[in-house]
Amino acid sequence: MTLSHGDVPLHPDRADELGSAMSVVAHEHGDAGPGALADYPVPPPREILAAAGELLRALAAPVRIAIVLQLRESHRCVHELVDALGVPQPLVSQHLKILKAAGVVAGERSGREVLYRLADHHLAHIVVDAVAHAGEDTA
Structure with missing residues (x-):
């Protein structure tokens, strides 16, 4: 593909x-x-470079990359992410907290659950590009 x-x-x-x-x-x-x-x-201002660095740091973990790829498809609650990724719930919650703090994801309460979504689908393109590039290196 x-x-x-x-x-x-x-x-x-x-x-x-x-x-x-x-x-x-x-x-x-x-x-x-x-x-x-x-x-x-000329190089962008240091504040812009620092913000870009923080954003990339927030995306720099395999579980967080997988979460972004899942949320690219649709909104998901924690248990759906746990099932899809096959990792423990506390780990998913910890990574969602990091992504939320970085402004990558947003959560919205729906009854007893919180539905997570990408705050900006533009960020998914960064992740898709990185995954595609990594796949090229292993092919």
């Missing part, structure tokens, strides 16, 4: 294709203003 983002491969081999892929991402997220294509003529 080839993972793709619309008609643009997630990991293009040529620079011109990468530029095209970046245009698709910018188009999907509206006009994000200067630097929307991450084409910085």
Whole structure:
């Protein structure tokens, strides 16, 4: 199965294709203003780099990656994530807490359960790209 983002491969081999892929991402997220294509003529401000580092740290665990991939499909409660991932409930809850603190996921109470969802589906693309890239390295 080839993972793709619309008609643009997630990991293009040529620079011109990468530029095209970046245009698709910018188009999907509206006009994000200067630097929307991450084409910085100078390094971004330290605050932006620090925030990006925190976000990537929040995503940097196999269980959290798996949670994001699950939530990409639909909203899930903790027990559904436990069943899907095959890991203990306290571990899923701990990772959800980290993802929630980083603004990656949001929870909404539904009766006795909390339904978790991605706060921004744009973040799922980062995870899908990372998984696809890792798969290329092992192929």
